Amino acid sequence: MIAILLTLLAALALEIVPLPGAVEFARPEWMALVLIYWAMALPHRVGVVIAWLAGLLTDAATGSLLGLHALSLMLVVGIILLLHRRLRVLPLAQQAMLLVIFLSLDRLLSFWIRGAAGQPPELGVYLLPVATSIVVWPLIFLGLRHVRRRFDIR
Amino acid sequence: MNLSFRQGPYTLVKLLLLVLLSLGLLVADHRFRAMEPVRAALGTIVAPIQYVVTLPGQLFGLTSETFKSHTTLLEENQALREKQLRQEARLQRLWTLEQENARLRSLLDASRQVEEQVRVAEIVGVDLDPFRQKVVINRGEPDATFVGQPVIDARGVIGQVVHVGPFASEVMLISDPSHSVPVRVARNGLRSVAFGNGKTDQLDLRFIPNSADIRAGDIIVTSGLGGRFPPDYPVAVVTRFEPRPGRPFAAVSASPLAELNHVQEVLLVWRDRESPAAPETAAPAEPPG
Structure with a gap:
């Protein structure tokens, strides 16, 4: 469990690591990817409550509205929990393709909340992280699987 | 191993409760700005992570400062000295102006501006x-x-x-x-x-x-x-x-x-x-x- 929490903290750190200029807008959704992996691999360990708390910390760290990341991450993890048995056995490429849907959902939900709060960003730019997230997904998957096997987390 | 297929019986209930809680948080934060204490508490947890994240940048700044060449430092020093001299000269005039301003204001019976720190x-x-x-x-x-x-x-x-x-x-x-x-x-x-x-x-x-x-x-x-x-x-x-x-x-x-x-x-x-x-x-x- 400690190893899982450490990976979540690492994801939180990656969320606020300074990136140069416009690259900032393409920052992969580290927290979402790590949560999705754990929810898929160990659904009895990482569920909606942990996703919600992790989202809340992300909100606090990035200075966004409290509840923005919490709500969207929690719902995505909820969907993953429903589908984890099917997702788990798919090859990496197919997983990544399905992730496009889940991550877009996550982004669209927070886009909608931002719009409701009176600060709608540009939708095209706002969906950019979905693309970069898909690119790093194999790394996250293989890396975290290694962590899971190495530390024998069940 | 059969553990891995078990799911909490209350997942849906938890999900709904958390959705309501999130919406409450969002409204309280956006409309009423009532989440200051929560934010402060979360900030305490996040602070060490923020510190760790800034470390590489700080180290880089430190090393580049340590290994700056002697001449660069001298030049920089010279430039700063000149700048300070210029600014001191301007400050002298500013002081006189400020005194004059205070005097004129007191003539007009207007309240004096507070000085900021x-x-x-x-x-x-x-x-x-x-x-x-x-x-x-x-x-x-x-x-x-x-x-x-x-x-x-x-x-x-x-x-x-x-x-x-x-x-x-x-x-x-x-x-x-x-x-x-x-x-x-x-x-x-x-x-x-x-x-x-x-x-x-x-x-x-x-x-x-x-x-x-x-x-x-x-x-x-x-x-x-x-x-x-x-x-x-x-x-x-x-x-x-x-x-x-x-x-x-x-x-x-x-x-x-x-x-x-x-x-x-x-x-x-x-x-x-x-x-x-x-x-x-x-x-x-x-x-x-």
Whole structure:
């Protein structure tokens, strides 16, 4: 469990690591990817409550509205929990393709909340992280699987 | 191994409760700004992570400073010396002007301006939400930082403190879409409000009539109305004035004087009555002689 929490903290750190200029807008959704992996691999360990708390910390760290990341991450993890048995056995490429849907959902939900709060960003730019997230997904998957096997987390 | 297929029986209930809780949080944070204590508590948890994230950048700065060549340092030193000399000369004149101003004000029986006190804060190298215009500074509660505190840099107004944490605070820049500063044109005192629009190089000046005397190149300064920003700090320079016949107000934009994009050090401003215990003072030193 400690190893899982450490990976979540690492994801939180990656969320606020300074990136140069416009690259900032393409920052992969580290927290979402790590949560999705754990929810898929160990659904009895990482569920909606942990996703919600992790989202809340992300909100606090990035200075966004409290509840923005919490709500969207929690719902995505909820969907993953429903589908984890099917997702788990798919090859990496197919997983990544399905992730496009889940991550877009996550982004669209927070886009909608931002719009409701009176600060709608540009939708095209706002969906950019979905693309970069898909690119790093194999790394996250293989890396975290290694962590899971190495530390024998069940 | 059969564990891995077990799922909590109350997942759906938990999910619904958390959705309601999130919506409550969002509304409380956005509408009523009632989440300050929660944010402060979460900030304490997040602070060590922010610290770790800034370490590589700090190390890099440290090493590049250590290994700077002797001549570069000498040159830099020379340049700074010259700059200080120039500024001291200007400060002497400023002191005289300030005295004169105080005398004239007392003749007019107007209340004397309060002197502000400032303290240097550094921008912490942490990326916030890229769709909001905010930065983190390394001053928190122990430094008597408070919500609503004005933040400036050497050129002009940066923004104001919106959250105070135990070790760090968040500053909303004047370019944030939800930020506005009451301003006036330095040349003739024409009042307006400078709204941020999400771009770091542009502010919108609203409520300026089509017939107003304002042109590109005018400096706008804080007016002090609203009581949050002290008066007469430079904010921006007017870049475009476009009368719109048929509309009540003209379209005026300005570009901020402060370097919102790549500012490293900022100044926190205290008025007299709310000053911290022992701040560096902003009042000019006694003139020599």
